[in-house]
Amino acid sequence: MKTISYTISYLLPLFYLAVVILYYRIFTGTIRTHPNKTTPFLVGLLIIHILELAIRTFSLSTMPLSSIHDSFSFLALSILFVYIIIELSLNNRASGLFILSFAFILEVISTFYLTWEKETSELLTNPYFAIHASMSVMGYTALSLSAIYALMYIIQNRNLKKKKMGLLYSQLPALSYLEKMSIRSVVIGIILLGLGIMHGHIQSNRVFGTYFPMDPKVLLSDAIWLFYFFGYLLSRIMKWRGRWMANLALSGFFVLLIVSGLVMFFMESFHRFF
Amino acid sequence: MTDYIPLGYFGISHKTASVEIRDQAALSPDEQRFALSQWIKTFGIDGALIVSTCNRTEIYVSGENYAVALPEIRQWLNDYKQCSYFTDEQITTTQSGYTAVNHFFNVISGMDSQILGEPQITGQIKEAYNLARDIGAADTQINKLYDFGMRAQKMVRTHTFLSEGAVSVSFAGVELARKIFNKFENKSVLLIGAGETAELAAIHFKDKGIPNIRIVNRTESRAKALAEKFDGKAYPLSGLNEALDDVDIVISATSSKEYILTTEILNPVCKKRNYEPIFIIDLAMPRDIDPEVENIDGVFLYNLDNLNGIVQANLEKRKKEIPKAQEIIDESIAEFKKWMMSHSMASVIGRIKKHFDSIRQKELDRLRNKLPNNGMEEIEYLTQSIMNKVMHQHIKMLKKSSSDLEKYQEQVELFFELYEVDGEAD
Known part of the structure; x- marks a missing residue:
């Protein structure tokens, strides 16, 4: 099992890269034929990735979020999954290059941290916490997507303002679409992350008898959620639109990335499983 | 394999003649019907196709007699249209065989169009073909020419960027608007000025589904007339601020010497x-x-200037696609050639005839040793005559089905199977 899992793990970044190249070729117009037939490649990649995850989960008797490898890999998978839904529902492949490149980077990072150690923490073998972790990761995925859409909005807005009718202009979707997708992703992120955090609090109180109010990662998650929640609420009240909203989503995400990085690597936390 | 195909064309196009000449040379659908039926009856041709648009009038003729028929048809057209254009070598082009096929494939793909890559021509040729087919003027050659031509244009349009990007200022405006607003359903357009330019731009936006059109004009009566046309709302110039309220697209094309829309007017509207987003097109x-x-x-x-820049860039982009498109057309011609070699009537008849003749020769060789020499000539004559009669029946059947491509193909396959003739040409 270990050999199979390792082989797939090392191959996955290459598969992600292949998909990114495919979308790059669609983006640049190198592929003029069958640009609408990319979904089977994505679904194939999704299946392979789920297989790798399933092998690790059953072989190591843990949920796929306990190590850096598993966390990043799961995040890449959830981005891929959400992107497939977006592509199928909106039949627009223009954002594929941006979103899938992000998933590819995460998958590459995860491969550098590949290990094969059986899980010893009781917490991480508890299926209730798996629900909490998966929901939280899905929430972060939605927030990441929101930032990617916001970035695309800023680029397209700039193209239109400066009259730069190049490749990026022609391949990126309409401003209103990007704005809608960014806001929708924020809303989904707030809901999923909110449910994930709530579930985590309830479970930790049930199992450990405490909410871990001073745990940096708990505090950070709560702060991020509150930031996005009130940011969104404020934008609705103030009727912030377009570029304002895009800058907010993008800067929010950068703050999230930097602070999370600092907390994850430099501060002690009961959440530190690796 | 031979490069022969009994097909030729002559025509007048935007490349050779002025718009006045093209106008006079154009044939209406009724005129086309009449001309085609006359030519089939009179000039001994198997099929013909007339492509008549504002940019070209081209006649494609097929059948063994096509080379003789072409000058006669040109003269017929001169008489019919009471002009001398169709025999004027300065303004007409004539081509035959696969050069004519190449031209047809170029035309149907938009490669020969005044605006490179424009898709309208494909629809116009489709209509011309339907007309020819309906009156029985489309024989196997014409059927297959159209069939392969349609395939070639589809390949060109899907494999290249020949038809991509707006190539008119109005469409460039619509295309830009699409990059700002994903959907037009709930959007509104404000026209400042009620002249032809603004009207043309408004037509494009209306066609794309914008329901709400407002018109501001110095002369209110003119604004009202245009508003009625678009089912919109008219405002006097003094009502500009009111008209700007909640508008998404503004198209301005007046002859004013001063700015009509300034930051002082627009700032509160945007706030x-x-x-x-508000998209403003200044066509003035x-x-x-x-x-x-x-x-x-x-x-x-x-x-x-901005919109013209976009149009020019798109045209340049299209021009760069010409070699790729020509490559596709060349491949399509090669395929067409291959099909013609194996399925053209002359080829099919020749191969069946060869088959019968080889049987005849074998039987004659067997008899030659048994019969006295002086009787052989009569026997040879007799067998040849029988063979010709049998062949005549086959030719009659093939000709009868030649207007229906599917039926013709079925019949050819049946003959090939029956006489064990190879589908590939010699």
Whole structure:
């Protein structure tokens, strides 16, 4: 099992890269034929990735979020999954290059941290916490997507303002679409992350008898959620639109990335499983 | 394999003749019906196709007699249209065989169009073909020419960027609007000025589904007339502020010497709509819109030069696709040639005849040793005559089915199977 899992793990970044190249070729117009037939490649990649995850989960008797490898890999998978839904529902492949490149980077990072150690923490073998972790990761995925859409909005807005009718202009979707997708992703992120955090609090109180109010990662998650929640609420009240909203989503995400990085690597936390 | 195909064409196009000549040379659908039926009856041709648009009038003729028939048809057209254009070598082009096929494939793909890659020509040829087919003027050659031509144009349009991007100022405006607003259903357009330019742009936006059109004009009666046309609302110039309320696209094309729309007017409008995108097209010369408005958040201002720049860039992009498109056309011609070699009537008849003749020769060789020499000539004559009669029946059947491509193909396959003739040409 270990050999199979390792082989797939090392191959996955290459598969992600292949998909990114495919979308790059669609983006640049190198592929003029069958640009609408990319979904089977994505679904194939999704299946392979789920297989790798399933092998690790059953072989190591843990949920796929306990190590850096598993966390990043799961995040890449959830981005891929959400992107497939977006592509199928909106039949627009223009954002594929941006979103899938992000998933590819995460998958590459995860491969550098590949290990094969059986899980010893009781917490991480508890299926209730798996629900909490998966929901939280899905929430972060939605927030990441929101930032990617916001970035695309800023680029397209700039193209239109400066009259730069190049490749990026022609391949990126309409401003209103990007704005809608960014806001929708924020809303989904707030809901999923909110449910994930709530579930985590309830479970930790049930199992450990405490909410871990001073745990940096708990505090950070709560702060991020509150930031996005009130940011969104404020934008609705103030009727912030377009570029304002895009800058907010993008800067929010950068703050999230930097602070999370600092907390994850430099501060002690009961959440530190690796 | 031979490169022969009994097909030729002559025509007048935008490349050779002025619009006045093209106008006079054009044939209406009724005229086309009449001409085609006359030519089939009179000039001993198997099939013909007339492609008559505002940019070209081209006649494609097929059948063994096509080379003789072409000059006769040209003269017929001169007489019919009471002109001398069709025999004027200066303004007509004549081609035959696969050069004519190449031309047809170029035309149907938009490669020969005045605006490179325009898709309208494909629909026009489709109509011309349907007309020819309906009156029985489309024989196997014409059927297959159209069939392969359609395939070639589809390949060209899907494998290249020959038909991509707006190539008119109005469409460039619509295309830009699509990059700002994903959908047009709930959007509104404001026309400042009720002249032809603004009207043309409004037609394009209306066609794309924008329901709400407002018109502001110095002469209110003119605004009202245009508003009626678009089922919109008219405003006098003094009502500009009111008309701007909640509008998404502004098209301005007046002859005003001063700016009509300035930052002072637009700033409060944008603030009120929370800086939601507003797309402004300034088609006037001198300009109607103060360039400063572009600094307002959410305002996208494009003038005539900007739009012309987009059109030119798109045309350049299309031009770069010509070699790729020609490659596809060459491949399609090769396929067409292959099909013609194996399925053209002359080829099919020749191969069946060869088959019968080889049987005849074998039987004659067997008899030759048994019969006295002086009787052989009569026998040879007799067997030849029988063979010709049998062949005549086959030719009759093939000719009868030649207007229906599917039926013709079925019949050819049946003959090939029956006489164990190889589908590939010699």
